[in-house]
Amino acid sequence: MRLTPNRSASWQDTKWLMLIFAVAVFTIAIGWALVGVWVILPFAGVEVVLLIFIMYQVSRSTYRWETIDIAPHTIHFCTRHRTLTFTRPSAHIEFTEDENDWRLPTVSLVDGEQRIVLGEFLNLEDRALLKETLGNEGIMVCRNHWWKT
Template sequence: MVEVSTFERQVQLHLSPNRSATWQQTKFLILGFALFISTIAIAWALVGAWVILPFAGLEVSLLAGIMYAVSKATYQWETVLISQQSITIYRSNGASLRFPRQDTSLYFLTDINKQRLPRLVLQTQLQQFEVGAFLNSDDKQRVHDSLSQAGIAVCSNKWW
């Protein structure tokens, strides 16, 4: 998701991944899977196949771990603040980067074979940073358009 704000001759882009479920909803889904898998495992254990119980527990644990990691990843964000002198990027992990506006270009790198999403890279001679790596293709295009409208020079690896 891309939210664009303009205030006092500054442009702010707040970038966050699209989230279809909250952590509370994810916990309910994990609980539902755990109950379903446990019911099947207990039924097999009652008919004598008790060896299934540790594997069912492992399955539920792995599923819960993966769902937790995916849910946690949807809560990351980046804020890009474009002023007259600089471009500052604030990240959800507490890191921040500052680029001088005059020397910074946006590289819009598209995959020629259309197998990967395009990449948005802010770059100077000394540093580079991929903006919105977690965004989908439409959101990356919106960031591209917003940065272009804000006066950032845009370069592309595709000239045709």
């Protein structure tokens, strides 16, 4: 199974949005510069550069992925930078919920030797679906709030 974050805009959509913002900011800045307030131009440039940098970072983070391959004796976890193999008989899922429901629950894959948090970029519904899907695959799910439904 492949885990990816929700992506509301493609990279192409993000580039168009950055262009629209840059045109709007520079149009206003040039208008002010024409009436004598030229000092606004460097600030407009800094604003556009920061906006483009932030939008690029956010868009880039939506292209993260994790792959979980479940075999009869092993579970393989893979990302762009990391690959781990868990032994299936000793592996289990830890579903850790916050005491006050202020933070999202975490879904961790654990065996006797290693632990990895799965789908840190997923929303609440997707994390619950991940827990349910892994449980349906025969992996034991342990919850810290077992008394909740």
